[in-house]
Amino acid sequence: MDIVFHGAAGEVTGSCHLVEVAGKRVLLDCGMIQGESQGRPNRPQGEGKADERNAADFPFDPESVDVLVLSHAHIDHTGRVPLLVKRGFAGPIFTHPATIDLAAIMLADAANISAMDAERDNRHLQPGQKPSVPLYAQADVDAATRLMRPVAYGTPTEILPGVTLTLRDAGHILGSATVELDAAGEGATHILVFSGDLGPNGTPILCDPAPVPTADLVVMESTYGDRLHKSREDTVAELASIFAAAHRDGGNVVIPAFAVGRTQELLYFFAEHFDAWGLGAFRIFLDSPMAIRVTDAYDRHEDLFNAEAKKLWATRPQPLKLPNLVPTADGEASRRINGIHGHAVIIAGSGMCTGGRIRHHLRYNLANPAAHIVFVGYQASGTLGRIIVDGAKHVRLFGDDIPVRAQVHTVGGLSAHADQAGLSAWYGLIGGHPPVCLVHGEDPGRAKLADELKSKWGSEVTLPMPGTRVSV
Ligand SMILES: [Zn+2]
Incomplete structure (x- = not known):
């Protein structure tokens, strides 16, 4: 089993990681890149959304992806799913039922914003300038939600021959999950764990992130890898x-x-x-x-x-x-x-x-x-x-x-993400302290978390960049 990092590698948005296992391809998340407005001169500062990177080709053929797994509904983890479907992905999308509920709302909103942005861009079109087109339409959102298959927390589910998916509560937003992929083969089972986004312990409404018993490789978020939250x-x-x-x-x-x-x-x-x-x-x-x-x-x-x-x-x-x-x-x-x-x-x-x-x-x-x-x-x-x-x-x-x-x-302290102590504690509960790849964080935040994991747990830490490949 190999994992190739295509997004949120050295930045906090655009989560997208491709797992190659048993001759098949499992995509983990397919998020939108956010917070950039370059290349849209007609937009007021800070209002750009659908930028060139979101509209660009995927670094893999969408038709070649067999299965998509979504960790949670936030748009930086799901925002390009309708585009993936529009460009040829037709496999099942496994995720928690509450994520299906929320994603339908959020992707409809994203389609709407994209249509309004394109309309605004095209209002002042210069001769010879190419008109903006929305990233995707509501019909693409509907096509994507039709592919979604619910998986409850703590219920191992075979998603490909010999590949089992287990979702556990990540305590980040409603339906958020950590993703475990177990691949049987070559005389042993290999386990990949993707943290998705992890919530802090003691957050209102949601449960604390559920512990993960064991893994051979952990892909872990590091948004607040260098910070401690207020109580x-x-x-x-x-x-x-x-x-x-x-x-x-x-x-x-x-x-x-x-x-x-x-x-x-x-x-x-x-x-x-x-x-x-x-x-x-x-x-x-x-x-x-x-x-x-x-x-x-x-x-x-x-x-x-x-x-x-x-x-x-x-x-x-x-x-x-x-x-x-x-x-x-x-x-x-x-x-x-x-x-x-x-x-x-x-x-x-x-x-x-x-x-x-x-x-x-x-x-x-x-x-x-x-x-x-x-x-x-x-x-x-x-x-x-x-x-x-x-x-x-x-x-x-x-x-x-x-x-x-x-x-x-x-007012601080309302973050939906675990801080450095929370991330380190979640990782520390995984048996054997396996090698870890830190994603979904900007440098130097994730570098600080890497130092913490190395000194506290003796972990082997990789800071992947786009295109980095790691074997499990
Ligand atoms: Zn999130």
Whole structure:
């Protein structure tokens, strides 16, 4: 069994690894590259999505791939699946049932964004310039979801003759899984384990990552390979003090948040601390059609929650059913929020403020000294979110110059990824401490994690680059 790394090798997005086993090809993830806007001159800074790398040929023939396995629904792990299908892949796609649920929502959104981006690019087409075409359409998304086959956690499933797949809970988002491939042959069984993205222990709603008993090779994410997160208690205390200040000041609380994971975590904290934080005095707007659909999907999979969350769901107002929660799916309802100047909590995307409804809410709240803007996720350089976090006094929004007078907060500790200690502990439980390849991390973060694994567990560590081949 060999693995060749084609994406997220030396960077954090575009997860895509090809396993060659028993004369067949198993692709692990098929993600989109995110956060780059080069080559699209008509796009505002930080808004580029479907770039040249996503539209480029795959480094293998899609028709030659026999099976696809998806670790979880995040778009940097699934975003190019409809393109793979459009270009000839016709095999089964094995993944957790909750991932099938979420991927249908997220890939439809990606198709929609791609269509809107292409339309915008083509609006100012110069003579002789090639028009942009969407990466894929809803029909390609439908074709991809028809190929998806559900595999529950902890259920070994033969996906090719002599090749068995086992998914285990990765505790990262709903349905996220670590992937184990067991290949029998040549007198022995070879086991490859791919971590996917690993969540931190003690995260709200989800269970902790399930331990993996043994492996011959581990392919492991390293997003926060050089960092330690704040404790959950500190995060809760920080949010409590922000709501105390918001009561005092009377302005709105505006929270840019990713639709999957972070939004549900916030709603969970709101349910848990509803009285302590005086949330009854606010209207809580969930202003994102995708976040509403994803939150509904979380509600459908209560069986996957941790014990604490199951208890909360049974005894408190459920996060999606808070008495003052206002999900605003349509644009008109969203626009009405613009007229509210106090005692509203507004959760909207995109998480880094590069697009979406959050930009309207920033336009109407940034200049208000009584408003609080709360960043709960990583803000990549060049994004509007990062510009605000870095202390800009003015920003440009919809052609207007908006002064930043609102109070800006950055709340850590809500990451969906394990930190260095969490990654090292998960690996440390794998019997025999097998050789490990670190992916899904930027240098030097993954180099720091490599040092930690070598010194703590005596591991043999590879930092693969695109095209690197490793034998199991
Ligand atoms: Zn992820």
